[in-house]
Amino acid sequence: MKHIKNNILLLAIVLLSSMTAMAQTTTVTDASSKPNSTKMKTYLIERDIPNAGKLTPEQLKAISQKSCSVLQNMGPKIQWLQSYVTGDKIFCVYKAENEDLIREHAKEGGFPANVITEINTTISPATAKE
Template identity: 55%
Template sequence: MPKYIIEREIPEAGQLSADEFTAISQKSCSVISEIGTSIQWLESYVTDNKIYCVYIAPNEDVVMEHANKGGFPANSIQQVRRIIDPTTAE
């Protein structure tokens, strides 16, 4: 199943509290349960003003459905075409 990187523009995301991240995570998981097993949240990276989320989903429409139902921005959705790391140089 394809993997996607979702860029979410959230002003001052890096300043959110632990309780706010808990609430956001609970909402995301709740929406995923509602949608079903066709989508999986792997992890997210928080920067000062954005959150980058990594999801597995059958297509971009399911990723957007999750964003819409959860009330999350999805400013950019990009399908991962390949993963490389230092071992790629070998």
């Protein structure tokens, strides 16, 4: 019985480790793995939109739908991760192969992209514990 319990525990640890590894693996292919692939970078886009914080849920939904529609037409070289709505700005986090794709998305969607900043690394409270 003890042998079976140990095997089940070992199996659970292996499965949990595999799931953790899969969760940490990015869906973007590394440039070294395929000759025609390009590594995607992470960008912070600052959009000046007066009274953005007062947009209704319906207006935000419409903006999101427009963005998703443009992204779908552009293909997998650009991805929207999330956005933060503040008083007069929306800050968006995107993954893209290059800054030109961010500008193309903004133009096609009719969104401003006042400042585009490449994110070099991310830190969080977990960084203090590593």
